Amino acid sequence: MTDMDTALKEIMDIDGAVGVALVDHTSGMALGTAGGGKDLDLTVAAAGNTDVIRAKLRAMEMLNITEKxxxxxxxxxxxxxxxxxxASRSGKGxxxxxxxRRDRSNLAMARHQLKRIENDLDV
Incomplete structure (x- = not known):
């Protein structure tokens, strides 16, 4: 099992990674971040993307979509x-x-690596 800081560092090793945050979608607070900078405020991104998750979950509920x-x-x-x-029980919420960066990343490979890192993450 990988701890949060190690997982965030591994994600930053993905080609083209600019920044990463582990976020609690109940509060919108970032539990941990890596990367970012003046062009990417990860605490603002964490809060804003919480709204994206909430909106999608509401839409899925209204459509009776039970998939994850x-x-x-x-x-x-x-x-x-x-x-x-x-997806893990310890990572619920x-x-x-x-x-x-689009010019430096391979989206399919990034998704594959992210899934692998997530599976090893112990929150």
Missing amino acids: IEDILITLDTQYHLIRPL LFLYVAL
């Missing part, structure tokens, strides 16, 4: 933003938010 969200992808001109709710 694997991830949510937001594609920008120069970046990919991935929101991945944690948490999600990973990752920003990737």
Whole structure:
């Protein structure tokens, strides 16, 4: 099992990673962050993406969709933003938010690596 700080560092090793946050979607607070900077305030991103998760969960409930969200992808001109709710029992109510540079990342590989890191994460 991997602790939170190690997992965040591993995510930052994904090609093109700009920043990552582990977020509690109940409060919108980031439990841990890595990367980011003046162009990417991860605490603001954590709070904002909490609204994305909540809205999607509400929409799924209204549509009677009982499947679980694997991830949510937001594609920008120069970046990919991935929101991945944690599937483990210990991670319930948490999600990973990752920003990737489009010109340096392979989206399929990044999703694969993120899933592997999530599976090893012990929160």
